[in-house]
Amino acid sequence: xxxxxxxxxxxxxxxxxxxxxxxxxxxxxxxxxxxxxxxxxxxxxxxxxxxxxxxxxxxxxxxxxxxxxxxxxxxxxxxxxxxxxxxxxxxxxxxxxxxxxxxxxxxxxxxxxxxxxxxxxxxxxxxxxxxxxxxxxxxxxxxxxxxxxxxxxxxxxxxxxxxxxxxxxxxxxxxxxxxxxxxxxxxxxxxxxxxxxxxxxxxxxxxxxxxxxxxxxxxxxxxxxxxxxxxxxxxxxxxxxxxxxxxxxxxxxxxxxxxxxxxxxxxxxxxxxxxxxxxxxxxxxxxxxxxxxxxxxxxxxxxxxxxxxxxxxxxxxxxxxxxxxxxxxxxxxxxxxxxxxxxxxxxxxxxxxxxxxxxxxxxxxxxxxxxxxxxxxxxxxxxxxxxxxxxxxxxxxxxxxxxxxxxxxxxxxxxxxxxxxxxxxxx
Ligand code: GDP
Ligand code: IMO
Ligand code: MG
Numbered sequence: 001x002x003x004x005x006x007x008x009x010x011x012x013x014x015x016x017x018x019x020x021x022x023x024x025x026x027x028x029x030x031x032x033x034x035x036x037x038x039x040x041x042x043x044x045x046x047x048x049x050x051x052x053x054x055x056x057x058x059x060x061x062x063x064x065x066x067x068x069x070x071x072x073x074x075x076x077x078x079x080x081x082x083x084x085x086x087x088x089x090x091x092x093x094x095x096x097x098x099x100x101x102x103x104x105x106x107x108x109x110x111x112x113x114x115x116x117x118x119x120x121x122x123x124x125x126x127x128x129x130x131x132x133x134x135x136x137x138x139x140x141x142x143x144x145x146x147x148x149x150x151x152x153x154x155x156x157x158x159x160x161x162x163x164x165x166x167x168x169x170x171x172x173x174x175x176x177x178x179x180x181x182x183x184x185x186x187x188x189x190x191x192x193x194x195x196x197x198x199x200x201x202x203x204x205x206x207x208x209x210x211x212x213x214x215x216x217x218x219x220x221x222x223x224x225x226x227x228x229x230x231x232x233x234x235x236x237x238x239x240x241x242x243x244x245x246x247x248x249x250x251x252x253x254x255x256x257x258x259x260x261x262x263x264x265x266x267x268x269x270x271x272x273x274x275x276x277x278x279x280x281x282x283x284x285x286x287x288x289x290x291x292x293x294x295x296x297x298x299x300x301x302x303x304x305x306x307x308x309x310x311x312x313x314x315x316x317x318x319x320x321x322x323x324x325x326x327x328x329x330x331x332x333x334x335x336x337x338x339x340x341x342x343x344x345x346x347x348x349x350x351x352x353x354x355x356x357x358x359x360x361x362x363x364x365x366x367x368x369x370x371x372x373x374x375x376x377x378x379x380x381x382x383x384x385x386x387x388x389x390x391x392x393x394x395x396x397x398x399x400x401x402x403x404x405x406x407x408x409x410x411x412x413x414x415x416x417x418x419x420x421x422x423x424x425x426x427x
Pocket of ligand 1: 011012014016017038039042296297331332411412414415418
């Protein structure tokens with residue numbers, strides 16, 4: 001079976017940490033969408049690692065890691081990531097497989113991202129500028145380059161042709177600084193380096209593993225509210241971040257999908273522009289950012305912070321068929337007297353609803369909150385749910401009863417070990 005772990009908010013829910021923990025129970029970990037816009041942080045023996053393209057199973061020696069066809073790959077960042085892992089003494093090369101059908105991010109995709117975003121002015125998406133949008137655009141426009149193409153004789157010619165199209169497209173926008181001679185050379189060098197890795201027909205590879213009884217964990221990137229179809233469009237990324245994306249991002253049938261593990265912070269964050277109904281613009285938001293170290297793992301930008309939004313979570317749980325929930329960063333709320341959770345939205349006309357509107361960008365939503373007493377104590381050293389302070393237990397039980405899905409894991413720190421498991425949790 002293919003179990004899925006994905007973010008239910010706007011990304012950075014702690015997917016890397018939880019995938020790394022869960023990887024021990026799986027034979028295979030596979031990334032199915034997104035690219036180096038992702039930043040998944042793992043803390044092992046006090047050392048921090050940030051992964052962008054490589055699956056978070058690489059720290060488990062027996063786990064096979066797959067970069068699926070739905071992922072977009074920038075050879076420069078992938079190589080840098082590989083170098084970092086090698087330097088940290090992690091052996092992953094033999095266990096890493098890359099689908100030939102994954103699309104390539106060219107330097108000119110990054111350039112296009114930069115000129116288009118800069119021309120948007122006030123209506124910026126707040127993209128990570130990793131070339132994600134332009135690369136998926138080329139995939140759909142049927143002119144993209146796939147990583148399997150690096151072995152073809154006319155690769156350089158096709159590269160030059162695609163770059164010429166990009167420069168033509170970019171010429172309608174004001175130019176931004178970009179050194180193509182440096183970036184092109186670095187990119188080609190990284191491509192040569194990557195040729196020493198293992199490339200596979202990803203769909204056959206993964207289905208054969210499944211047929212032989214192997215278990216797979218699909219690792220989501222970004223978050224469900226950044227999904228190209230169901231997110232806060234147009235302030236979204238360019239891939240399907242929900243369970244449906246697993247099938248076309250790996251080449252597996254929906255019938256193979258098993259458990260769907262949805263992950264949410266005990267509060268909510270967003271990095272980049274776009275609607276965020278429960279955002280706190282006050283000192284409380286600042287306190288959460290500070291306590292949670294809420295700065296982007298990819299870009300270092302401060303993350304916007306706010307309370308947990310239950311209508312939003314109910315929506316993304318529905319979209320992905322979530323069967324279990326993980327709550328992360330509960331420890332970040334240790335020193336708050338009161339906590340709040342949005343349970344519905346009040347619209348400009350006074351109507352109250354617990355559904356996410358068609359256009360969150362232009363709807364004036366006033367979240368309606370339920371309040372909870374904080375626990376005002378440290379969670380350090382706690383290993384059982386029953387040993388949590390009563391207020392935290394109540395908070396979790398109340399959230400899950402609203403959401404209709406049980407929290408089976410609660411994360412109380414960045415380290416692999418700081419995870420409380422509730423095997424038989426029910427709502
Ligand atoms: P991802 O993109 O979903 O993998 O999440 P990020 O790595 O971008 O952001 C999550 C951040 O929170 C990282 O710095 C993690 O080390 C950290 N983190 C994860 N779980 C916990 C937790 O339970 N408590 C605290 N304090 N930090 C956590
Ligand atoms: P992980 O996997 C948080 C956001 C960007 C921007 C929007 C579009 O670490 O959770 P893009 O670069 O895709 O064109 O940016 O999506 N974004 C993320 N926010 N976590 C991520 O990944 C993100 N990947 C993209 O900030 O608002
Ligand atoms: Mg992240």
